Amino acid sequence: MASHMPVNHPLRPIYRIVGGLSGLYMIVFGVLGAIQTGGEAPLGIGVGEVLLQGTNLANSLLSIAIGALVVLGTVIGRNADTLAYTYLGWAMLVIGMLFLAITRTDANVLNHTVNTTIVWFVVGTLLITAGLYSRSAPVRREAATSH
Numbered sequence: 242m243a244s245h246m247p248v249n250h251p252l253r254p255i256y257r258i259v260g261g262l263s264g265l266y267m268i269v270f271g272v273l274g275a276i277q278t279g280g281e282a283p284l285g286i287g288v289g290e291v292l293l294q295g296t297n298l299a300n301s302l303l304s305i306a307i308g309a310l311v312v313l314g315t316v317i318g319r320n321a322d323t324l325a326y327t328y329l330g331w332a333m334l335v336i337g338m339l340f341l342a343i344t345r346t347d348a349n350v351l352n353h354t355v356n357t358t359i360v361w362f363v364v365g366t367l368l369i370t371a372g373l374y375s376r377s378a379p380v381r382r383e384a385a386t387s388h
Contacts, residue, residue, distance in 0.1 A: 249380075250374045253374060260367070263311060263367045274300065274304065277289045277296075282297070284298075286352055307332075313325070318377075326368040327369060330366065333365030334369075340353035341353075
C-alpha cells in the first residue's frame with residue numbers, strides 16, 4: 242500500500258498543518274477535560290462536558306496522549322508524521338466505532354457521547370487524509386516511484 246501513496250505531494254505542508262492542528266485540538270480538549278474532571282473518578286460516567294463533548298479524566302488523558310503523539314510526529318517529520326497520522330487516525334476511528342456501539346450502556350467507561358464520537362471520527366479522518374499525502378522522499382526516489 243505504501244507504494245501507492247503519493248510522495249512529495251505539492252500540498253504536503255498544508256496536510257502537515259492539518260495533522261498538527263488536529264493533534265493540538267486533541268491536546269486542548271484533553272487539558273480542558275482534565276481541568277474540569279480532575280477531582281472526579283477517572284472512569285466516572287456522566288462526569289463532565291467540554292467543548293460540547295462528554296468526557297472524564299481517563300478520556301481526557303487518552304486525548305492528551307493521542308494529541309501529543311500526533312504533534313510529536315508532526316515536529317519530527319521525516320515520515321514519522323505519516324506513520325503517526327495514519328495509525329492514530331485509524332485507531333481513533335476504531336475507538337469511535339467501539340464507543341458509538343456502547344454509548345448508552347454501563348460499559349461506556351470513557352463517558353463518550355455521540356458528539357464525542359463524531360469529533361473522533363472527523364479528527365481520525367483528517368489524520369488519515371493527512372497521512373496519505375504527507376509522505377516525503379528524496380527527489381531520486383520520487384522519480385523512481387512515479388509512473
